[in-house]
Each structure stands twice: as structure tokens, then as C-alpha cells.
Amino acid sequence: EVLLQQSGAELVRPGSSVKISCKASGYTFTDYYMHWVKQRPEQGLVWIGRINPANGNTVYAEKFKSKATLTADKSSNTAYMQLSSLTSEDTATYFCTSSTLWGQGVMVTVSS
Amino acid sequence: DIVMTQTPSSQAVSAGEKVTMSCKSSQSLLYSENKKNYLAWYQQKPGQSPKLLISWASTRESGVPDRFIGSGSGTDFTLTISSVQAEDLAVYYCEQYYDTPLTFGSGTKLEIK
Numbered sequence: 001e002v003l004l005q006q007s008g009a010e011l012v013r014p015g016s017s018v019k020i021s022c023k024a025s026g027y028t029f030t031d032y033y034m035h036w037v038k039q040r041p042e043q044g045l046v047w048i049g050r051i052n053p054a055n056g057n058t059v060y061a062e063k064f065k066s067k068a069t070l071t072a073d074k075s076s077n078t079a080y081m082q083l084s085s086l087t088s089e090d091t092a093t094y095f096c097t098s099s100t101l102w103g104q105g106v107m108v109t110v111s112s
Numbered sequence: 113d114i115v116m117t118q119t120p121s122s123q124a125v126s127a128g129e130k131v132t133m134s135c136k137s138s139q140s141l142l143y144s145e146n147k148k149n150y151l152a153w154y155q156q157k158p159g160q161s162p163k164l165l166i167s168w169a170s171t172r173e174s175g176v177p178d179r180f181i182g183s184g185s186g187t188d189f190t191l192t193i194s195s196v197q198a199e200d201l202a203v204y205y206c207e208q209y210y211d212t213p214l215t216f217g218s219g220t221k222l223e224i225k
Contacts, residue, residue, distance in 0.1 A: 035214070037162075045154075045162065045205055047214040061213040095161055100173060102161040 002026030004096050004103035011109045012086055019082040020106045022096035029077040030054040032099045036070065036081050039105075040092045048094075051079060086110045114138050114208050118217030125196050126225045133220040135189040135206035141169075142186050143210065150210035153182055153191045156219075157202045165204075166191070198224050 007021040022034065036048040049060035053072040060068065067090070069082040083090055086108075093105040115138040125131050141150045149169035154162040164173050166182035169189055179194040193200055201224050206217040 044218050045156075045207075045216040047216070050212075050214075059212050097162075100164045100167075102163070105161055 002101060004098060004101050006094075006096060006103040006106045009107040009109070011111065014087055014110055014112055016086055017082060017084045018086065018108055019080055020094060020108070022079045022081075022103050024077045024079070024098060024101075027099070027101075029072075030074060034070075034072060034079040034096055034098045036068065037095045037097060038092045039095065048081070053079065083108070113213055114141075114211060114215050116206055116208055116215050116217035118204075118206055118220050120220060121218065122221040122223060124223040124225050127198055128195050130192065130194055131196050131222065132190055132192045133204060133222075135184075135191070135217050137187045137189075137208055137210075139210075140186045141189075141208050141210045149185050149189070150208055151182075151184070151189050152207045152209060153180075154205045154207060155200075155202045156205065162205065193222075196222070196224065200224070 005023045010018050012018045030053045033050045033052055035050040038046045038048055047061055048064045048068050049070055051058045051070040051072050058070050072079045088110050091110045093107050095105045096103040117136045119134045151169040153166040155165050156162040165176050165180050166172055170182040181192040183190050203219040203221045205219045208215055
């Protein structure tokens, strides 16, 4: 089955970091960019950036350059996004998407 | 950054009616080398991930009902649902992938009367 399986929901403290994962299956992981998208509650979609799993090259939206770090592990067909210095503004659902596929989303809640 | 403007923000229609929604980009999404428009439409139902409906402005994805029709070129694009069904309740987003950062419109929420 062709799918992107994301890790589970996270409850994290302000000022901390979190790393979420996105495991690809059913297609050649290195053939397509992996993109990450943010959606705050009841709001629209915002593109964070993308990684080329074949060589690790990344492109970030300006506002996420110091917030997000994208990596990919070819051996496990898994992409990762680390978010740092978390604030309430980072409370959102984060999706990975590649080609026509979307993961189910990871809800990250930043709260003390 | 390319700004995507969607109108209307919400729309209520009865089942069986035709609905159109607009998406305008701040610069052309038509790439001259291949004559393709780098514009996609997504459907997001409540509590679900977005689903790709249409790419290249007018190419319907496999399995998408033919009542969903994408049209337009350059900076002006339209998504038409020829006969709305109850299951079409969702927010519809356009997205440009002509250049990074990729950008989305703010969405059109479709409500069924």
C-alpha cells in the first residue's frame, strides 16, 4: 500500500524541541521531494519547506528557516522534521506530503 | 512570494447545484517552456488531511469524480463542481507550485444547504 505514516501526537513544553517522523511505503522514497505543511486550528495551509531524500538538499520558507530542520533517512524511508524553541504559535497539525500523498498529520500542542 | 487569493471564503449550495470558486495568483503560473500551469486544487474534509483533486490547473487525479473541473491559465483559475453532492462538504484550497515558497490560498468553505 502506498502511504505516508506519521508519528503520534505530541504535548511539549514552551522553549523545548520536538522531532516528528513520516515513514513512506509503497513507492521509491528517493524519487520525490518530501514537503512539510503547517495547519493551525481552524486555519489554512502553510508550506514549511521540502527535502530531496535522494541527496538531503533542503529549501525552507523564510519564516521557518530558524524554526524547522528537515532530514531524511534513505535506509528506513523516513523523513523527519525537528521544530525548535517552541511557542504557542507552533501549536498546529503538521503534515508531510510527497507526490500526491499526504500523511495523516501530527498534532503538536505547546503548553506548560 | 506568490500570493494566492481565493474567493469566496465560503459558499452554501443545495445538492445538485453547480458551484464555482476562484483562485487568482499575484504572478503568472504558466511556464513558457512546457506551457503548463503550476496550479493544484485540494479538498480538505473536516478532520482529514488534504486530498489532491487537480494538478496542472486542469488534470483530474485518478479516482476523482468528473464533476470536479479545473480551468484557467496564467493568473486566473476556477474550480467548478458541476453537481454538488453532500459528500463534497469541505474546504477547497488552491496551491501554486511554480516557485518556492509554495503558497496556498486561504480556502473556500463549501457548505451544503
